[in-house]
Amino acid sequence: MMDVLWKIMIDKEEEIAYKEKKPRRGYLMKGRLMVKCFLLLFVVSICFVAFPGLSAAQQKTITLNYSNFFPAPHKNSQLAEAWCKEIEKRTDGKVKITYFPGGTLTPAAQTYENVTKGIADIGFSVFGYTRGRFPMISIMDNPLGYKSGVQATKLINEFYKKFKPKELDDVHVLYLHAHGPGILHTKKAVNKLEDLKGMKIRAQGTVVPIVQALGGAPVGTTMPETYDALRTGVVDGAMSPQEALEGWKWGEIVKFTTQNFGSAYTATMFVVMNKNKWNSLPPDIQKIFNEVSAEYADKQGKLWDEIDKLGYDWSATKGHKVIALSKEEDAKWAAAVKPIYEKYAAEVQAKGLPGNEALKFCLDFLKK
Numbered sequence: 001m002m003d004v005l006w007k008i009m010i011d012k013e014e015e016i017a018y019k020e021k022k023p024r025r026g027y028l029m030k031g032r033l034m035v036k037c038f039l040l041l042f043v044v045s046i047c048f049v050a051f052p053g054l055s056a057a058q059q060k061t062i063t064l065n066y067s068n069f070f071p072a073p074h075k076n077s078q079l080a081e082a083w084c085k086e087i088e089k090r091t092d093g094k095v096k097i098t099y100f101p102g103g104t105l106t107p108a109a110q111t112y113e114n115v116t117k118g119i120a121d122i123g124f125s126v127f128g129y130t131r132g133r134f135p136m137i138s139i140m141d142n143p144l145g146y147k148s149g150v151q152a153t154k155l156i157n158e159f160y161k162k163f164k165p166k167e168l169d170d171v172h173v174l175y176l177h178a179h180g181p182g183i184l185h186t187k188k189a190v191n192k193l194e195d196l197k198g199m200k201i202r203a204q205g206t207v208v209p210i211v212q213a214l215g216g217a218p219v220g221t222t223m224p225e226t227y228d229a230l231r232t233g234v235v236d237g238a239m240s241p242q243e244a245l246e247g248w249k250w251g252e253i254v255k256f257t258t259q260n261f262g263s264a265y266t267a268t269m270f271v272v273m274n275k276n277k278w279n280s281l282p283p284d285i286q287k288i289f290n291e292v293s294a295e296y297a298d299k300q301g302k303l304w305d306e307i308d309k310l311g312y313d314w315s316a317t318k319g320h321k322v323i324a325l326s327k328e329e330d331a332k333w334a335a336a337v338k339p340i341y342e343k344y345a346a347e348v349q350a351k352g353l354p355g356n357e358a359l360k361f362c363l364d365f366l367k368k
Contacts, residue, residue: 062095062281067120069108069224072101074247075307076300080124080271083296090288097122108222112270116170121277127268128205129222135348136165139358140178141206142341143265144366145334149241149304152178152266155365157297163358172278174271174289175297179241180308181264182207185254186237187230191323193332202226202238206344210265211239213337223248230254239265241304242311251315258323262334271296 066084070077084097100106106114111125112133127134128141140159146152156176160168190196196215203211203218211218216237221229223244229235230253237254238244245251271293278286312322325333341359348355 061093062091062285063098064095064121064277065098065100065105066122066124067100067103067105067111067114068124069103069111069126069222070101070124070247071224074101075303075310076247077101079296079299079303083271083292086292086296087289090292091285095285103224108224112171112272115272115274118274118276120274122174122271122273124271125269126204126223127270128207131205131208134165134167135351136163136167136353136355136358137268138206139341139345139348139355140268140362141265142344142359143182143210143263143334143337144341144362145262146178146181146264146266146366147261149178149180149308150301151366152180152268153297153301153304155362156268158365159358159361162361163354165353168270168272171272171275174273174293175300176268176270177297177300177304178266178268179243179304180266181261182239182241182266183260183264184237184239184258185245185250186256186258187254188236189256189321189323190237190258192325192329193336199236200234202229202235202240205267207239207265207267209340209344210263210337213340214260214263214333226250227253241308242315243304243307245311245320246314247307247311251311251318251320255319256321256323257315258325260325260330260333262325262330263337 066080068077068080070080072078081099081101084099087095087097100120103111106120106123108125109129111120111123112127112130114120115123127137131138137156137159140152140156153176156178160173160176184190184196184201186199186201190199193214199216200219201211201216202221203216204220204222208218208220219229219235221235223240226235226238226244227249230238230250238250240248240250242257245254245257273289281289345355345359348358
């Protein structure tokens with residue numbers, strides 16, 4: 001075929017050269033170039049016709065893993081898995097995510113660092129599990145008097161947009177969220193502040209000084225460890241949102257919930273991706289990740305409130321008693337913890353970070 005094409009081009013060039021009385025050599029060189037270009041286009045076209053699936057086959061599926069410390073049956077775990085499936089659906093299967101619940105890929109307290117190292121591509125855990133690592137974000141973990149999971153989740157995402165803490169620069173933030181009011185659950189009744197004195201209370205991160213300020217003795221355990229700590233008497237109670245009584249089955253052991261809403265805290269949580277892995281994704285895939293994540297931040301806030309209600313309903317079937325503090329008693333608890341967040345904000349400010357501004361932002365937001 002090449003010989004035929006070449007002969008046609010030569011003959012054509014000779015005809016033009018004869019008619020115009022011009023040197024043949026230049027036309028021949030030009031002809032050779034034209035033939036080569038024509039042949040290249042011809043061969044490429046044949047390949048696309050003969051092998052229509054070639055380009056699709058060359059596009060490799062993007063495979064990622066996702067580490068979550070919540071056990072598989074927990075509704076937070078189920079929502080995280082639904083997020084994975086939604087990403088796969090909207091990318092038309094170009095992204096496949098292997099989901100690891102229950103800390104089976106990375107322990108809860110090491111998830112963030114393991115994401116930065118690439119052990120997990122995506123991770124879901126609690127900022128407070130690595131105390132001191134996230135000074136700005138942890139301002140929100142203070143006992144500011146939270147009222148709902150929706151409120152706390154909206155606050156942390158607005159907080160992140162406003163302050164863009166550098167402590168999160170080593171990952172790509174997909175979305176953040178925070179649970180509803182963190183209150184007290186115990187094996188014996190706590191009707192007033194004095195009843196808590198000396199009791200061993202499970203606490204992590206910024207919850208430790210809260211327990212101390214209220215007169216208890218903090219004992220550090222992660223959420224997955226707390227059930228056994230309660231069962232064996234290592235702790236007498238724990239502070240958490242109400243959902244833990246059903247989601248983590250604490251309601252099988254603890255018999256009382258004290259609604260100390262004036263001193264209620266939240267635990268801020270993250271869903272983040274390894275920075276290098278994120279940067280390797282095509283822009284259209286990144287766009288899908290961000291869109292789905294924004295939707296699931298809202299879903300997560302609502303879920304926290306839904307499962308808090310389930311925690312109340314489920315524990316009631318176990319004979320659990322809820323102790324509602326009077327307005328005056330609740331004010332005593334709130335006053336006891338106020339120095340904690342004021343001191344914390346001052347310490348963050350002393351590190352050259354806008355701690356006081358961040359605290360004011362949170363308190364103003366919660367008043368709305």
